[in-house]
Amino acid sequence: MTTTQDPYAGSRETTEGRVYTVTGGDWDATLGADPHENERLVVNMGPQHPSTHGVLRLVLDLEGETVTKARVVIGYLHTGIEKNTEYRNWVQGTTFVTRMDYLAPLYNEAGYCMAVEKLLGIEVPQRAQTIRLLVMEINRIASHLVGLATGGMELGALTAMTNGFREREMCLDLLEEITGLRMNHAYIRPGGLAQDLPEGAVEHIREFLEVMPKRVADFHRMLTGQPIWQRRLKDVGYLDVTGCLALGVTGPILRSAGLPWDMRKVEPYLGYETYDFEVPTADTCDAWGRYLVRMAEVNESLKLIGQALDRLEPGPVMVEDRKIAWPAQLALGPDGMGNSHEHVAHIMGQSMEALIHHFKLVTEGFRVPAGQVYVPIESPRGELGYHVVSDGSTRPWRVHVRDPSFVNLQATAAMSEGGMIADVIAAIASIDPVMGGVDR
Amino acid sequence: MSTDGGSNVVPGREEAGYDDATAPSGGFRKGAFGVSGSGDTSGFGGLVRVEPGGAVALHSTERPYGGWFDEVTDALIDAVGEATFAAAVQRVLVDRGEITYFVAREHLLTLVQALRDDEALRFELLSSVSGVDYLDSGGPAVGPGRPRLHAVYHLTSMTYRRRIRLEVAVTAEDPHVPSVTGTYPTADWHERETFDMFGIVFDGHPGLTRILMPDDWDGHPQRKDYPLGGIPVEYHDATIPPPDTRRAYR
Numbered sequence: 001m002t003t004t005q006d007p008y009a010g011s012r013e014t015t016e017g018r019v020y021t022v023t024g025g026d027w028d029a030t031l032g033a034d035p036h037e038n039e040r041l042v043v044n045m046g047p048q049h050p051s052t053h054g055v056l057r058l059v060l061d062l063e064g065e066t067v068t069k070a071r072v073v074i075g076y077l078h079t080g081i082e083k084n085t086e087y088r089n090w091v092q093g094t095t096f097v098t099r100m101d102y103l104a105p106l107y108n109e110a111g112y113c114m115a116v117e118k119l120l121g122i123e124v125p126q127r128a129q130t131i132r133l134l135v136m137e138i139n140r141i142a143s144h145l146v147g148l149a150t151g152g153m154e155l156g157a158l159t160a161m162t163n164g165f166r167e168r169e170m171c172l173d174l175l176e177e178i179t180g181l182r183m184n185h186a187y188i189r190p191g192g193l194a195q196d197l198p199e200g201a202v203e204h205i206r207e208f209l210e211v212m213p214k215r216v217a218d219f220h221r222m223l224t225g226q227p228i229w230q231r232r233l234k235d236v237g238y239l240d241v242t243g244c245l246a247l248g249v250t251g252p253i254l255r256s257a258g259l260p261w262d263m264r265k266v267e268p269y270l271g272y273e274t275y276d277f278e279v280p281t282a283d284t285c286d287a288w289g290r291y292l293v294r295m296a297e298v299n300e301s302l303k304l305i306g307q308a309l310d311r312l313e314p315g316p317v318m319v320e321d322r323k324i325a326w327p328a329q330l331a332l333g334p335d336g337m338g339n340s341h342e343h344v345a346h347i348m349g350q351s352m353e354a355l356i357h358h359f360k361l362v363t364e365g366f367r368v369p370a371g372q373v374y375v376p377i378e379s380p381r382g383e384l385g386y387h388v389v390s391d392g393s394t395r396p397w398r399v400h401v402r403d404p405s406f407v408n409l410q411a412t413a414a415m416s417e418g419g420m421i422a423d424v425i426a427a428i429a430s431i432d433p434v435m436g437g438v439d440r
Numbered sequence: 441m442s443t444d445g446g447s448n449v450v451p452g453r454e455e456a457g458y459d460d461a462t463a464p465s466g467g468f469r470k471g472a473f474g475v476s477g478s479g480d481t482s483g484f485g486g487l488v489r490v491e492p493g494g495a496v497a498l499h500s501t502e503r504p505y506g507g508w509f510d511e512v513t514d515a516l517i518d519a520v521g522e523a524t525f526a527a528a529v530q531r532v533l534v535d536r537g538e539i540t541y542f543v544a545r546e547h548l549l550t551l552v553q554a555l556r557d558d559e560a561l562r563f564e565l566l567s568s569v570s571g572v573d574y575l576d577s578g579g580p581a582v583g584p585g586r587p588r589l590h591a592v593y594h595l596t597s598m599t600y601r602r603r604i605r606l607e608v609a610v611t612a613e614d615p616h617v618p619s620v621t622g623t624y625p626t627a628d629w630h631e632r633e634t635f636d637m638f639g640i641v642f643d644g645h646p647g648l649t650r651i652l653m654p655d656d657w658d659g660h661p662q663r664k665d666y667p668l669g670g671i672p673v674e675y676h677d678a679t680i681p682p683p684d685t686r687r688a689y690r
Contacts, residue, residue: 074652078653080668082637086668087668088683248567248624249626261598266601267601371536372540373536376567376603385567385568387568387570398573398662400592
């Protein structure tokens with residue numbers, strides 16, 4: 001028999017054995033009353049929570065409704081994509097990276113392909129560059145609309161959600177028409193594009209350009225002047241330029257702090273320097289500024305899409321080098337998209353060399369000269385960087401993705417500590433993290 | 441260079457003036473399809489090629505580097521002093537328009553502090569920290585103490601719109617690198633991820649715990665000797681092995 005006092009339950013010996021008395025209500029007696037600490041409450045939020053913008057877990061220390069400490073726990077969506085790319089050839093890598101930041105798949109593809117192209121030392125044809133820019137800007141609009149829609153939903157503005165997803169559907173319809181898929185397109189390939197724009201796509205994009213500015217204006221009418229929306233966002237999630245730089249934050253958050261840092265302007269790629277567009281900024285450093293910056297960026301993207309359409313010249317969408325370009329010409333058959341009938345007839349019936357060439361490129365893939373590169377592009381969330389290492393073989397040695405959501409999410413504590421618990425939601429919504437990109 | 445090496449000297453290397461310490465790695469590649477010890481009758485299996493480069497180039501670029509690379513290097517020498525620079529920077533590599541400084545870990549913090557604060561350098565933003573495992577990546581014959589784990593830092597100067605790369609190499613037996621979180625707070629999560637995936641220990645990090653993998657996970661998944669995993673898939677009576685055990689081209 002032991003005489004140790006159990007702090008949680010009193011007990012006494014009886015003839016039938018030890019009997020415990022569990023009373024509860026002895027918290028102060030157990031831990032000691034601390035007049036300053038007794039309001040402290042640790043709340044776990046997520047990972048399955050409708051307002052954390054994905055499978056994000058927050059551990060919040062609260063005193064009343066004030067957040068004294070916010071810790072962010074990630075990794076719930078870790079899929080090992082970076083490791084997986086090391087076991088596939090260079091072309092297959094596209095289908096993996098497109099699944100990371102699933103709201104900006106074309107940016108993942110473009111960043112990856114531009115890194116591979118830099119390693120190869122090749123330049124993609126002009127038409128492919130223009131179409132890349134075009135689809136990426138459509139994707140930027142779609143991504144910002146989801147950011148607005150889910151952010152609105154998390155704050156209780158459900159019409160923002162339904163309208164945002166409705167408008168995003170127009171973008172996805174366009175992307176589906178162009179690439180064949182709504183998301184995870186694998187459309188941008190090393191050396192160019194999987195296929196050219198289909199017939200009618202240009203007209204449909206022009207119709208979208210007609211409609212979308214009105215919809216943006218509707219958003220402003222619905223939300224921008226609305227007092228509740230303003231009071232939920234203004235002075236919430238404050239982070240100034242110093243804080244942004246220390247925490248490595250880029251994208252709309254940095255621009256909402258007043259620094260016009262946009263990779264499309266400061267390190268132009270795909271010919272962005274020849275387009276006429278502005279980098280919207282705000283000087284409020286808060287969630288309100290980020291909302292305004294994103295809405296303004298939608299307008300700038302519309303301008304860019306219109307200019308890209310005007311510049312489209314007929315031409316190839318894949319490099320001429322047959323040792324890199326995918327050998328099969330795609331065509332729409334009765335059973336869907338696949339190798340064109342002419343190509344199959346050619347390799348199966350006419351040219352043994354063409355068959356060997358097709359087989360070698362598809363199974364083995366091309367080799368990429370050894371070395372390493374870092375290619376940054378401006379995704380809807382900030383600097384998306386691809387650090388790609390090759391050992392000269394048919395597979396990447398290492399693909400590291402500097403995902404902007406991953407880095408920006410570090411700012412959660414700085415944005416929300418000292419504020420109210422309800423504002424944590426607004427702050428995270430204004431970061432607009434995509435957990436697929438954060439965890440990869 | 442002596443030619444006493446006899447038969448193991450690869451033709452072509454001597455003429456280029458390489459010796460094993462400075463030669464670009466990459467070494468030998470056997471067989472067009474990466475096949476060895478099989479009944480490959482195509483003839484390609486016996487092919488032996490010497491490939492320049494390799495995953496980790498071991499040579500150094502000579503001055504002048506071209507462009508602003510010299511300006512940044514001179515500014516860095518001015519900022520930290522010639523002696524420190526010589527001790528800190530083991531070699532400099534300019535490749536594909538990017539400059540890489542290979543840094544001794546003892547001097548990493550001195551260097552990043554100068555890179556961030558010096559007026560002529562102003563690398564305000566640490567874009568990325570990542571790890572690379574160069575296990576068996578080719579190259580000259582190396583002993584067990586080869587520094588296979590590399591921590592790679594991408595620094596951005598917003599003032600001058602320049603990017604540089606720092607690389608610190610450590611062995612798997614002693615994988616310690618000082619943490620740069622004191623200079624760049626953004627390195628917090630980057631270093632945690634690199635620790636999680638490669639087992640590089642960043643000394644001085646405020647809370648170096650796993651970030652993507654569960655807390656009780658064994659091993660560091662992105663090391664090259666860590667298997668990809670996966671299970672065989674059955675389809676139409678055939679079994680397809682997991683990706684890392686399939687026959688593959690290298």
